[in-house]
Amino acid sequence: MEQAKQSGDKKSATEPVLYASGVSAAYRKNRVLEDVSFSVGPGTLTGIIGPNGAGKSTLLKVLLDLHPRLSGTVAFFGTSYRRVKSRVGYVPQRGAVDWDFPADALDVVLMGLYGRIGWLKWPRRRHRELALAAMEKMGIAHLAKRQISQLSGGQQQRVFLARALVQDADLYFLDEPLAGVDAATEWAIMETLRALRDRGKTVLVVHHDLQTVREYFDRVLLLNRTVIAHGPTAETFTRDHLIRTYGGALRWLEAGFA
Amino acid sequence: MIPALTPNAQWVLLSTLILGAASGIVGCLAYWKRHSLMSDALSHAALPGVVVGFALAGTKNLPIMLAGAAASALLGAWLVMKIRDHSRVKEDTAMGIVLSVFFGLGMMLLTIVNRLPGGNQAGLDSFIFGQAASMVRKDVYLMAGLALLVVIVTAVSFKEWKLWLFDPLFARGLGLPGRLMDAVYLTVLVLVIVIGIQAVGVILMAALFIIPAVSAHYWTQTFSRMLVLSALFGGGAGAAGTLVSTMGEGWPTGPFIVIAASVLFLISLGFGWRKGLVVLFLQRHFRKQSTPGETSGPTLKERIS
Numbered sequence: 013m014e015q016a017k018q019s020g021d022k023k024s025a026t027e028p029v030l031y032a033s034g035v036s037a038a039y040r041k042n043r044v045l046e047d048v049s050f051s052v053g054p055g056t057l058t059g060i061i062g063p064n065g066a067g068k069s070t071l072l073k074v075l076l077d078l079h080p081r082l083s084g085t086v087a088f089f090g091t092s093y094r095r096v097k098s099r100v101g102y103v104p105q106r107g108a109v110d111w112d113f114p115a116d117a118l119d120v121v122l123m124g125l126y127g128r129i130g131w132l133k134w135p136r137r138r139h140r141e142l143a144l145a146a147m148e149k150m151g152i153a154h155l156a157k158r159q160i161s162q163l164s165g166g167q168q169q170r171v172f173l174a175r176a177l178v179q180d181a182d183l184y185f186l187d188e189p190l191a192g193v194d195a196a197t198e199w200a201i202m203e204t205l206r207a208l209r210d211r212g213k214t215v216l217v218v219h220h221d222l223q224t225v226r227e228y229f230d231r232v233l234l235l236n237r238t239v240i241a242h243g244p245t246a247e248t249f250t251r252d253h254l255i256r257t258y259g260g261a262l263r264w265l266e267a268g269f270a
Numbered sequence: 271m272i273p274a275l276t277p278n279a280q281w282v283l284l285s286t287l288i289l290g291a292a293s294g295i296v297g298c299l300a301y302w303k304r305h306s307l308m309s310d311a312l313s314h315a316a317l318p319g320v321v322v323g324f325a326l327a328g329t330k331n332l333p334i335m336l337a338g339a340a341a342s343a344l345l346g347a348w349l350v351m352k353i354r355d356h357s358r359v360k361e362d363t364a365m366g367i368v369l370s371v372f373f374g375l376g377m378m379l380l381t382i383v384n385r386l387p388g389g390n391q392a393g394l395d396s397f398i399f400g401q402a403a404s405m406v407r408k409d410v411y412l413m414a415g416l417a418l419l420v421v422i423v424t425a426v427s428f429k430e431w432k433l434w435l436f437d438p439l440f441a442r443g444l445g446l447p448g449r450l451m452d453a454v455y456l457t458v459l460v461l462v463i464v465i466g467i468q469a470v471g472v473i474l475m476a477a478l479f480i481i482p483a484v485s486a487h488y489w490t491q492t493f494s495r496m497l498v499l500s501a502l503f504g505g506g507a508g509a510a511g512t513l514v515s516t517m518g519e520g521w522p523t524g525p526f527i528v529i530a531a532s533v534l535f536l537i538s539l540g541f542g543w544r545k546g547l548v549v550l551f552l553q554r555h556f557r558k559q560s561t562p563g564e565t566s567g568p569t570l571k572e573r574i575s
Contacts, residue, residue, distance in 0.1 A: 078439055102443040113302060113436045114493045123433050127444045132427055159491045175440075 294504025315346025317376025488542025
């Protein structure tokens with residue numbers, strides 16, 4: 013099934029995986045996104061970079077219909093999000109859920125398969141095996157029966173990544189997956205994301221650490237309420253663009269950028 | 271010690287037991303949806319509906335009064351959402367407003383209706399504090415049907431509830447119909463309230479949602495067991511409170527049920543194996559003795575964003 017899905021993608025390799033045009037959104041009356049337009053091709057790993065409050069997380073939510081869109085159009089694989097939901101994976105911020113919820117790590121990873129298991133049906137042994145295999149990839153198979161509240165921040169993030177992996181989507185959105193995780197987890201997550209890209213998947217990551225951008229992403233989307241610059245990292249992640257994105261705040265970040 | 275129960279008391283006992291179990295399960299859903307206060311607001315919001323239902327029917331027509339209760343509870347829920355979405359008022363404040371305004375309105379209407387001919391005998395006051403002693407065989411069937419519905423709804427879509435409560439954003443990404451889940455959840459919540467307020471009253475109803483669920487959380491780390499435990503605690507509190515209240519002449523059932531539930535909570539708070547106070551104390555005690563450094567995990571790499 014996995015193979016069939018992948019070969020099906022090949023023929024649509026020319027059209028953008030994600031296309032957004034003139035997207036705007038607001039919280040109450042505060043506009044947080046204004047005329048956001050960009051498109052992303054298959055097999056890319058894009059970092060969404062911008063200061064706090066630039067609308068990075070909101071952009072993900074608007075694209076995924078989790079927050080109302082005031083204007084603009086969005087297309088996934090040339091069609092509407094509703095029709096291709098199963099091909100799109102979303103990893104929310106770790107802090108978006110209550111880790112005190114009574115569940116173990118395997119339970120959470122299994123949630124990534126709920127769409128495939130079918131509503132109102134119970135997970136079967138093969139689903140559990142798929143989930144465990146994804147946990148193995150993230151190096152957390154030994155934590156399968158661990159209560160999620162007892163996991164470290166890095167382990168929780170790996171659980172989220174494993175859940176996204178079992179979804180076997182073609183396009184992934186990750187909201188700050190590297191925030192507050194240990195160095196080993198950061199490395200494991202980036203390895204996983206690179207492997208996904210190399211398999212032809214498309215990955216968009218909200219990221220806040222300017223020092224690692226060049227190393228991690230082959231494309232960047234600089235965002236501050238609207239798209240400041242978007243393209244290959246080497247040409248786009250420039251001092252000039254960063255000043256326009258961060259304004260005066262950049263001075264504080266310069267030490268690391270040099 | 272326990273006096274022999276009259277047949278009527280047996281029906282009362284059975285109905286409060288089943289009611290407690292049903293509200294324990296629904297309370298568990300409400301607890302993880304962070305809706306403990308919401309259940310309280312909805313219970314209070316049911317009161318004006320009961321009185322209006324009575325006024326419309328002209329007599330004590332239970333189905334119409336309960337329909338009224340359901341309608342005004344849902345109206346309360348709708349108002350909370352509207353206030354939250356269209357003003358600067360936060361959800362908890364909106365619930366506080368709806369709770370007190372609806373309850374005050376209910377009390378006012380009650381005073382008016384009680385002065386009408388025939389109003390005084392209707393026993394409308396019993397909806398405030400509940401009157402479990404008036405439960406009869408028919409009520410047991412009603413409660414049992416309700417409990418069965420609650421069990422079926424939670425069991426059939428158990429994995430969906432889990433996802434919807436733990437990570438609603440991800441659930442929507444997977445295509446889980448969030449609105450349908452919201453509607454089903456609200457329906458069972460209101461159904462339990464409407465049927466439960468006869469027994470324990472609008473003021474104490476929320477205790478039957480909140481206390482069993484929070485107590486169960488002290489004992490288990492899996493959602494399924496928490497549901498079962500919460501049902502057991504709710505049912506146990508219902509039965510125990512009813513039993514105690516039969517020991518004295520005219521002792522009210524509702525308050526005793528709440529007291530029984532509170533005792534269960536205090537025991538859980540103290541001795542629950544999951545973060546119960548005794549367990550926490552012992553853990554801290556032993557951690558001090560173990561070698562330092564063993565307990566600390568990998569250091570987090572803090573970054574300036």
